[in-house]
Amino acid sequence: MVESSKQKKQFETYKKVQTLGTGSFGTAYLVECQSNNDKAVIKQIDIQAMSEDERKETLREAKILEVLNHPNIVRFREVYKTKKGKLCIVMDFADGGDLQGRIKEKHKKRQTTGTLEHFPEDLVLSWFTQICLALKHCHDRKILHRDLKSQNIFLTKRNIVKLGDFGIARVLSNTKSIAKTVVGTPYYLSPEIIESSPYSFKSDVWSLGVLLYEMCALQPPFNAQSLHQLAQRIVAGRFDKLPKQYSNNLNQLVSSLLVKEPARRPSINQILKLPFIKSRINQFLDDQDFKDEFSHTLLHNHDVFKAFQRKLEEDKVKKEREEQEKKQLEEKQRQQEMQNQILANVRRQQEEEEARKKMEQLYINQYRAPDAYYKEYKDQDFFNYQYMNYVNQLNQDMLQDDNYDPPYQLPLEKGSHASQSSANEDREDEEASKDQVQDVPIQEAINLYTCDFTQFVEHMSQQYGEQQFNEGFAIISRYKELIYSEEGEEQLVKKLKHLFASEELIRGFLNFCTSFIIVQNYSQNI
Known part of the structure; x- marks a missing residue:
């Protein structure tokens, strides 16, 4: 009996029959067991190309399959690593x-x-x-x-x-x-x-x-x-x-x-x-x-979970040990972080002062949003704050590119030939831009599941215009509780009406933004 316990485990060898499917990190193969000619499935996963969380998710599947033994659950056979570092999970074939x-x-x-x-x-x-x-x-x-x-x-x-x-x-x-x-x-x-x-x-x-x-x-x-x-x-x-x-x-x-x-x-x-x-x-x-x-439901409930509970305890002990080892290092880092914070505050104050001076030089305070915009916001102080942030960003872009779209500016006194011609040009430019927007087909040319917010902003600004996107997305974010009902969606359409030339553009814009918000809800919580 002792001798048999010391004998090495006999490992199965497999012959690849065909490829069943391919995913982001691996491939599933139909294989034949050389010992009895049974068919099995090997899920081969390249864990080296994964993030730490993705590795944990893959190992979790193997551990869960290992403790589940039921006629209606895919049976786990074994798990092993290849010489190239790929993880292989072997399961029954249906x-x-x-x-x-x-x-x-x-x-x-x-x-x-x-x-x-x-x-x-x-x-x-x-x-x-x-x-x-x-x-x-x-x-x-x-x-x-x-x-x-x-x-x-x-x-x-x-x-x-x-x-x-x-x-x-x-x-x-x-x-x-x-x-x-x-x-x-x-x-x-x-x-x-x-x-x-x-x-x-x-x-x-x-x-x-x-x-x-x-x-x-x-x-x-x-x-x-x-x-x-x-x-x-x-x-x-x-x-x-x-x-x-x-x-x-x-x-x-x-x-x-x-x-x-x-x-x-x-x-x-x-x-x-x-x-x-x-x-x-x-x-x-x-x-x-x-x-x-x-x-025996209650009994095996406790026994099966005990293995997972023991693993959690082991992870807890390991974490406490690591925290103890880092304690002295963290104390030294605390002093350095305080010094860095002081320097950061000084730099921030200098940057704010420089920005204020630039705003004064460029007469930023002359700019004002249209009165119709203020009616859409109950909290006008909040809107003024957001609008000035936008103007400030616009001013920074202007220093790098002369072809910028200036914010709304109050017209000069009546009777001024310059003001009338400027107003006419502005109207003509506005009408031309509206016609141009209507001619551009709005297509979902970006993967909402993989893009980050910066990519999303770039895509939407190109499709609808930077100012329309900034103001429209701010409105949707503020009233995002409305996106889960058809009645709420109609309210949002009305709130966006002043930004776009047609209802078709409004609904296309609204569909993009609300879908992106829902997808972000996935990625931020996974």
């Missing part, structure tokens, strides 16, 4: 593709037959029950999946469901814990995630409802041409009924899952207690699995 592929097949068949054929209700409930069992296994172990979607529901040729892709799953310390990061796929996002509210297991339940609706209707319940409109429709919570062929029980189940208030949604255990769901469980769990899943 030979029936994924649920999204099945749905696409239905739409493709419609192109030849002219009729959209839906899945039978019995098959939908079979898939749904298995997904619920997999999700229960996760929730019982305090794990939120956080990215339920048809692409992550894998199938075998015998229609056995395998839940996969735990890349952004999160482990919570107890069943009442709530998460605060914004993650997931847009069509499946819950209202609380869109509104940046804390969320828990009920967000997975919402995504489960979207998935069930999609299996029946062959499309998500909430769809739109822009992220902004999609967010509005999800928050409103209105969706069409399922096709007529599905029963009242199924319609009522979808409605209960897609309730806006998380507290009113059923838990995964309550869903599995529904008679038409409960009657199907024995088809997918043998006696031992059923006993493990439903008889």
Whole structure:
């Protein structure tokens, strides 16, 4: 017995069959195990090209898969590193593709037959029950999946469901814990995630409802041409009924899952207690699995989480040790930072004084915004402050480029030939610029998911004009609570009316800015 424990572990060797897909940091391969000719999937990831947070996310998926053992969850086999430093996660292969592929097949068949054929209700409930069992296994172990979607529901040729892709799953310390990061796929996002509210297991339940609706209707319940409109429709919570062929029980189940208030949604255990769901469980769990899943929930909850808790404790001890080692260094840095702060304050005062003198030389105080602008702002002091910041920035740009667009200036006294000709030229330039803006097609030529604010500003300034963008974006930011409803959107259109020549330009500008605000809400909270 001792000798066997000292024997080296026998590692599996794999033969690459084909490439299944490629992502930002790696590739998924279909491989054949040389010991028994079984098929498997290797997710090969280049962790050297990742940031620290991305590495942690990848290792998290491997650790979560390692502790999950369920017939309806993709089975983890092993994880190893290659000589080139790539991380390889080996998992079971589902030979029936994924649920999204099945749905696409239905739409493709419609192109030849002219009729959209839906899945039978019995098959939908079979898939749904298995997904619920997999999700229960996760929730019982305090794990939120956080990215339920048809692409992550894998199938075998015998229609056995395998839940996969735990890349952004999160482990919570107890069943009442709530998460605060914004993650997931847009069509499946819950209202609380869109509104940046804390969320828990009920967000997975919402995504489960979207998935069930999609299996029946062959499309998500909430769809739109822009992220902004999609967010509005999800928050409103209105969706069409399922096709007529599905029963009242199924319609009522979808409605209960897609309730806006998380507290009113059923838990995964309550869903599995529904008679038409409960009657199907024995088809997918043998006696031992059923006993493990439903008889010892509290016990294995504690045991499984203990491993994660122990890791958290280890990280805490390590962090305390690092802080102790840096304590003396931080004390020395504190004195240096105080000195740097004093010098920074001196430089800032000098810069402010220089700017003030330049403003006086260029008669900046003669400039004033149109009276119509002041009516749009209840707090005129705040507007004056923002407008003077803009004028100051404009003045700095003017020193570098003579071709600048000056801010609004009060006209000279009536009767002055110079003032009249100048006013006429200004009007002609303004009309010409409006015509020019109308002729330029506004296209979404920038990726809102990857651009930073500077790139966004440059793009929008080129499309709409720098002054129109600055003033328009300030209005939208100030009234950003209006972007989640159609009524609010109409109010914003009115507030932007003085900046653009047509309502089409206003709505295009509003769609760009609100979509960017929503996308920034993702990136700032992930």
